[in-house]
Amino acid sequence: MTSMDESWTLRNGLKIHHRSVLAAMTNKQSHDDGCLSDNEINFLKRRAKGGFGIITTAASHVQQSGQGWTGEMGVWSDHHIPGLTRLADGIREYGSKSFAQLFHGGMRCPSSLTGQQAVSASENFISNSEGSSREMTIEEVNETIRSFANAAKRCEDAGFDGVELHGAHGYLIAQFLGAKTNRRSDEFGGDVLQRMTFLNKIIDAVRECVSPKFSILVRLSPVSDDNGIRLEDTLIVCESLLSKSIDALHISCWDVFETHTSGNTLTKEISQFIDNRIPIISTGSVWTGEDAHFLLQEGADGVGVARVALPFPDWPHSSASLNYSPAKPPFSPGMLMDAELSSIFVDYMRRWKGFVTDGK
Numbered sequence: 106m107t108s109m110d111e112s113w114t115l116r117n118g119l120k121i122h123h124r125s126v127l128a129a130m131t132n133k134q135s136h137d138d139g140c141l142s143d144n145e146i147n148f149l150k151r152r153a154k155g156g157f158g159i160i161t162t163a164a165s166h167v168q169q170s171g172q173g174w175t176g177e178m179g180v181w182s183d184h185h186i187p188g189l190t191r192l193a194d195g196i197r198e199y200g201s202k203s204f205a206q207l208f209h210g211g212m213r214c215p216s217s218l219t220g221q222q223a224v225s226a227s228e229n230f231i232s233n234s235e236g237s238s239r240e241m242t243i244e245e246v247n248e249t250i251r252s253f254a255n256a257a258k259r260c261e262d263a264g265f266d267g268v269e270l271h272g273a274h275g276y277l278i279a280q281f282l283g284a285k286t287n288r289r290s291d292e293f294g295g296d297v298l299q300r301m302t303f304l305n306k307i308i309d310a311v312r313e314c315v316s317p318k319f320s321i322l323v324r325l326s327p328v329s330d331d332n333g334i335r336l337e338d339t340l341i342v343c344e345s346l347l348s349k350s351i352d353a354l355h356i357s358c359w360d361v362f363e364t365h366t367s368g369n370t371l372t373k374e375i376s377q378f379i380d381n382r383i384p385i386i387s388t389g390s391v392w393t394g395e396d397a398h399f400l401l402q403e404g405a406d407g408v409g410v411a412r413v414a415l416p417f418p419d420w421p422h423s424s425a426s427l428n429y430s431p432a433k434p435p436f437s438p439g440m441l442m443d444a445e446l447s448s449i450f451v452d453y454m455r456r457w458k459g460f461v462t463d464g465k
């Protein structure tokens with residue numbers, strides 16, 4: 106039986122010393138020019154010290170116009186490299202592997218932030234105030250693919266172990282994957298395999314400009330009503346991704362205990378389908394040692410956590426114990442600040458229902 110404190114390897118042979126994965130968490134702590142702040146670096150380094158096998162950064166935009174919110178980390182320019190280097194060095198110091206999450210918000214980029222109409226795979230209604238997105242031209246699609254590759258190269262130059270391509274949660278890659286948000290009639294639209302073209306081309310472009318030892322992860326939402334992604338589509342996407350030069354899949358379930366119509370959890374459905382052909386990380390509502398153990402039994406190779414790592418940065422150290430049951434929210438601002446969250450991040454967490462004692 107696999108234990109949380111056992112090492113594992115990604116498809117390219119990268120050895121990870123622990124099964125725990127710090128999932129990407131937006132924390133609003135970056136500077137306006139996208140550079141990492143000391144607060145953000147300290148927050149992530151503290152979790153590396155706490156024993157996480159993988160540390161994933163917050164979603165970071167690969168193009169200035171792909172920014173989804175303020176305080177977001179950027180990877181769109183070489184001026185970000187010194188901060189990225191300090192972060193990668195700090196994570197390596199503790200033996201964790203570092204991954205930058207690369208993303209473009211697409212139709213979820215507010216025009217108040219980017220100064221332009223949001224773009225997407227197709228023209229999609231956003232909101233009454235934002236209106237609709239504009240369908241990207243082929244030139245824009247190709248330029249965005251290049252931006253993902255350039256961003257990955259910056260991360261490798263900065264000393265990161267890899268990147269995670271953010272294909273989950275309804276951002277640009279998911280907008281291309283979904284039948285509802287992608288109604289293109291060119292090579293980037295059509296059936297699910299055709300809707301994958303954008304992601305496939307990003308993977309190829311990234312791989313072309315990084316070394317084989319640099320790892321590429323792909324994060325997916327297995328089911329999304331908003332984008333029009335069904336589990337059946339995701340299985341086709343997963344099968345097709347196996348032939349690409351990627352090193353692990355990361356599925357974002359929000360609640361790994363929830364069962365699909367088949368009666369199985371999404372992790373079980375996907376891990377049975379994948380049948381050990383590529384490592385899988387699964388994330389969503391894991392809190393205790395028992396939860397982590399359950400997820401490993403469902404077939405995950407890596408156990409992703411986000412929220413529990415905020416008050417408990419040393420979570421990995423205890424996660425192999427079935428008796429480990431850390432306190433549940435709400436947490437006081439003081440407790441979160443003691444765990445290296447700055448007042449900006451604590452304030453952001455006040456928006457997550459029931460998480461901070463004086464929050465929503």
Ligand SMILES: Cc1cc2nc3c(=O)[nH]c(=O)nc-3n(C[C@H](O)[C@H](O)[C@H](O)COP(=O)(O)O)c2cc1C
Nearest residue numbers: 128129130131163164359388389390391410411412
């Ligand atoms: C504060 C916060 C910020 C998040 N930001 C991101 C993000 O930038 N990218 C991403 O893929 N997921 C993001 N997520 C989702 C988490 O990675 C994770 O999938 C989700 O919180 C479920 O895991 P948990 O129950 O362990 O928190 C965020 C979650 C939280 C709580």
